[in-house]
Amino acid sequence: MQRSRGRRTAPAVAAVLVVAALAVGCRPVTVTGAGSPDSKGTRYAPTTPAPPPLGHHPPPAHARHTTKPHPPRTAHHTPAAPRPLMAPGSRGAQVRELQARLAQLGLFDRAPTGYYASVTATAVRAFQRRQGLPRTGTVQPAAWRALRSQTRRPSHAELYPPTTRPVGTPDPRCMRGRVICISKRSNTLTWLVNGRIVSAMDVRFGSQYTPTREGTFRITFKSRHHVSTLYHTAMPYAMFFSGGQAVHYSADFAAHGYRGASHGCVNVRDKQKIAALFHTVRGGTKVVVYH
Helix, strand or coil: CCCCCCCCCHHHHHHHHHHHHHHCCEEEEECCCCCCCCCCCEEEEECCCCCCCCCCCCCCHHHCCCCCCCCCCCCCCCCCCCCCCECCCCECHHHHHHHHHHHHCCCCCCCCCCECCHHHHHHHHHHHHHHCCCCCCCECHHHHHHHHHHCCCCCHHHHCCCCCCCCCCCCHHHCCCEEEEEECCCCEEEEEECCEEEEEEEEECECCCCCCCCEEEECCEEEEEEECCCCCCEEEEEEEEECCEEEEECHHHHHHHHHCCECCCEEECCHHHHHHHHHHCCCCCEEEEEC
16 A cells, blocks of 8 residues: 655654754653653653743842852851969868968968968968959959069968968967967967967957956966866866966867857867976976967
C-alpha cells in the first residue's frame, strides 16, 4: 500500500522536535494530555525565564546584589578578674605577713594568726579604701604591691608575738626595775626588767561590778594551789597585789576567752607563762595596773 506524501509519521515528527529543541538550548519539561510524544509524556521547551507576574516590579539595577550577609554573632565575654593572692579562708605564712604589715599601718589590731577571716578582710577593705582600690576584702596583686611598698618586712616578734593582741605601750612607771606591767587597754601583761620585755601574756579583768583596781602595788603573797574562800574557785599560781585581788591562771579564761570576766583579779590564760612568772617573781615586786 502506498503512503501519503503530505503526511509524516509520528516518530519522524518527534525526531524533528528533539533536534530543534537541542538547537535552541531547551530543557525537558513534563506535559500531560493527549498528543504526548511518548509514554512518559516528556517534551522539550526553551529555558527562557518566565515573565514576572502582573503587578511585580523588579528592583532597579543599582539596588541589585547590594545586600551583604550578616557576620556570625560572637558571644562577648567580660574578662575575668585576676585570681586574688589571698582571700577569706586562706592560711599560711603569707597571710601572717599580710596581717603584720596591716598592723604596722594601724589597720589590724590583733596579733598575726596566719588565718584569713573577717577581721583580716575588714582591715584589707580599709587599706583598699585608702588606696582608692576596689574594696573587695580580698588581696589582689595591686593591693599587695601597694602594701609592701608602704611597710617594712615584719620582724619575727611581729610575726609571732607573745600575745594575741599587740602589747600595750608600757606605762612610764614600768620602765625601771623588775615590774609586772598590766595594760587594761591592750589586755596584756608584760614582765619587764629595766624597761626590757622578758615575757608577755594575755589577761582579762574584773567585770563592771567587780573592777580590777588601777595603780601601783606590790606582791604581798604567793600561793601555788590557791582556792578562793569567797567564790570557791581555783586560782593556780596566785600572786596577790591588792587585798584579795591577784594575778593567777584561769581555766575559764583559757576555755572561753573574753566572753567572761573575773571578780577583780587579773586572769591569765597561758598556764606555762604564768607558771614561769610565778617562779621568777618575788615578794615585794612592783605591779602597775593602768589603762
